Amino acid sequence: MTLLYNGGYLQDDQATIASLGIRPYATIVVLGDQVLNEQAQQTASGNEEEVGCLSRIQKVMDQSQTWEKRISTLEQGDIQDKDEVLYLSEMLMRALITLDGVVCPSSFTTARQQRRDVVHLCQSLLDRVDSLKSSYQDGKKENGIDELA
Structure with missing residues (x-):
């Protein structure tokens, strides 16, 4: 709103x-956006506020799926672009902060479960990016070139 x-x-x-x-x-x-009764009824609580939580969580989920594709591309090839790795790391951290800002009361079981799932997804993607960072740094150390920040 x-x-x-x-x-x-x-x-x-x-x-x-x-x-x-x-x-x-x-x-x-x-x-x-106005919440439709059908949307509210699809949640465990039937509460319109839970639909709002779910839509905020879904936005992060959609972004995370895009980032997952970019991470997979980087994992398959030679890491040439250190800025891309840093960008993905920053965006995943922002996504986790955004999810921290989504407050789901205990009665919002659907939203709480989806939030938990998206947090786990972002954390696993961040682990993959950190692994890319370390492999980039290892490759640069062997060549005597500056490290990734």
């Missing part, structure tokens, strides 16, 4: 209405 006021997006979730300069009778536009 995103809030739009006076032509700009409200970024600070913790700010008060007064600190944002919003006056009485102002118009605030709420942007977001």
Whole structure:
């Protein structure tokens, strides 16, 4: 969900209405997807908030699958691009931080299980990237070239 006021997006979730300069009778536009009853019923809790958690988790899952393909490509060939390895490492760390920000109450069993699965996927991908980093560093050490940061 995103809030739009006076032509700009409200970024600070913790700010008060007064600190944002919003006056009485102002118009605030709420942007977001409406949860369908069918979507909510597919979750164990039947709660619309769980659907929101699931959609945030699914975005990370979709990104992770893309990164998995890139990691597989790097594992098959000679690691030429150290920046690609560093990029993947950074993106996987960001994905884990994003997943840490998804708070799933204990009643959201479907979302909690999916979050757990995606965290395990990201961690295993990060292990593979770390292995690529070490093999790159080992190859560079043998050749007397600077290490990967």
